[in-house]
Amino acid sequence: MAGQLVSALGASFSPLRLRNFRIYLGGQAVSLVGTWMQITAQSWVVWEISHSSAALGIVGMFSFLPILLLGPLAGVLADRLDRRRILLLSQTTAMVQAFLLALLVQTGWIQIWHVYVLAALLGLVTALDMPAQQAFIGDLTGIQNIRKAVVLNTMIFQVSRTVGPMLAGVVIASLGTATAFWLNGASFLAVLGSLFVVRAHQVRKAATGTAAGEFVEGLRFMQRQPRMQDLIGFSVLLTFFGISAMTILPAVAAEALRGKADVLGLLMGASGAGSLGGVLFVVPLTQQVRRTGVVIGTAAIWTGVWLALFSFSHSLPFSVLAMFLNGAAFPVVLTTANGLIQFMAPPHMRARVLTAFLMVSFGAQPLAALAVGYSAHALGPLAAVRLNGVLMALGAVALLIFRPELRRWEVAAMPSTAPQTDEHVAMRSEAVQA
Numbered sequence: 001m002a003g004q005l006v007s008a009l010g011a012s013f014s015p016l017r018l019r020n021f022r023i024y025l026g027g028q029a030v031s032l033v034g035t036w037m038q039i040t041a042q043s044w045v046v047w048e049i050s051h052s053s054a055a056l057g058i059v060g061m062f063s064f065l066p067i068l069l070l071g072p073l074a075g076v077l078a079d080r081l082d083r084r085r086i087l088l089l090s091q092t093t094a095m096v097q098a099f100l101l102a103l104l105v106q107t108g109w110i111q112i113w114h115v116y117v118l119a120a121l122l123g124l125v126t127a128l129d130m131p132a133q134q135a136f137i138g139d140l141t142g143i144q145n146i147r148k149a150v151v152l153n154t155m156i157f158q159v160s161r162t163v164g165p166m167l168a169g170v171v172i173a174s175l176g177t178a179t180a181f182w183l184n185g186a187s188f189l190a191v192l193g194s195l196f197v198v199r200a201h202q203v204r205k206a207a208t209g210t211a212a213g214e215f216v217e218g219l220r221f222m223q224r225q226p227r228m229q230d231l232i233g234f235s236v237l238l239t240f241f242g243i244s245a246m247t248i249l250p251a252v253a254a255e256a257l258r259g260k261a262d263v264l265g266l267l268m269g270a271s272g273a274g275s276l277g278g279v280l281f282v283v284p285l286t287q288q289v290r291r292t293g294v295v296i297g298t299a300a301i302w303t304g305v306w307l308a309l310f311s312f313s314h315s316l317p318f319s320v321l322a323m324f325l326n327g328a329a330f331p332v333v334l335t336t337a338n339g340l341i342q343f344m345a346p347p348h349m350r351a352r353v354l355t356a357f358l359m360v361s362f363g364a365q366p367l368a369a370l371a372v373g374y375s376a377h378a379l380g381p382l383a384a385v386r387l388n389g390v391l392m393a394l395g396a397v398a399l400l401i402f403r404p405e406l407r408r409w410e411v412a413a414m415p416s417t418a419p420q421t422d423e424h425v426a427m428r429s430e431a432v433q434a
Helices: 001-013 019-050 054-082 083-107 113-140 144-174 178-198 209-222 224-247 249-256 262-288 292-310 316-328 330-344 348-378 381-402 404-408 422-431
Strands: none
Touching: 001 224, 001 249, 019 054, 019 083, 019 113, 019 144, 019 178, 019 249, 019 262, 054 083, 054 178, 054 209, 054 224, 054 249, 054 348, 083 113, 083 178, 083 209, 083 422, 113 144, 113 348, 144 178, 144 262, 144 316, 144 330, 209 224, 224 292, 224 330, 224 348, 249 262, 249 381, 262 292, 262 316, 292 316, 292 330, 292 381, 292 404, 316 330, 330 348, 348 381
């Protein structure tokens, strides 16, 4: 088992041999630490201003609503336009947004409506950025390396999700909340620099119709892929019930654990550390398991169970442990879904298919954020987290029971040297349906 783990882990790092991907990932690593510092600091600012779980939910709604509304256009643009230029524009805008938040907090002018407006602005940027960024990984590495590249990108994301919140807690306690926003703004310089340096090979889609028509073309492709629909189903469970629960962690930290920003940072950092461990050790092993559907279903159930157990805790050590174990299975679901969806999609519509995936999964977040915010207001934050954990686990069990083909699903890998013709795209799609 140890030898198998070492071999799988070593193979997972092979895309780092590609210079362009290595440079881009380095820039992302710096920027994402800043992003998670801002997420933590913004949550704490909202809690300090309002002391309202509902307000935390509203901020979450504004952050994700543009993904649902603008997803079809963003996916088509990411297939038609130069994705590197899209990312340069989106990252620059996000940097400006961070500096605006820093200025408002620094001067003491910050009000709750400022956070709502700036969260919506960042949501607009994210709606444009997400499909372009995910598809850009394939442009840098080639489709034969896409699953491993997605794992590495997720690994960097989880490292930042561990370091960023903990660093935010220290910075807020010692230097003030505004400093976290200033540091996030400066961190975008790293990813912008990497985007100026790298070169990518993108299969561009010529405009042959309306944006809506081209997006519908991507949806029709997905309708013929039942296993892709299952991947989306598990992702919806994880984002709707799991990620949304993170929006009310400031209330849990303050009311249930009697802590401040440092406790919030510790909880979020523990979840990130668990996810990092999942990417490093669990994901490489699960990619060797033939029954992919069973693996993803088990990971979703595990996540829901530990979220429910977390909701019974008033002890900081157990809460940190529960968040760590809860986070360990997150990347198994999301990384597998992201990688396989890109593996199955034709190159010329990869961004559109990814956008549909992101719209359905992350686009459900506005409703999820509102639901968990108001349920925490009515029932208490721990009861709201408990409800989310139970519903996530039950939803995963239901998918495994009522989709018997999912339990037998095995993913067949395609040789890394295979050419990317339409015929091979069809072969890839058939292989993952087996």
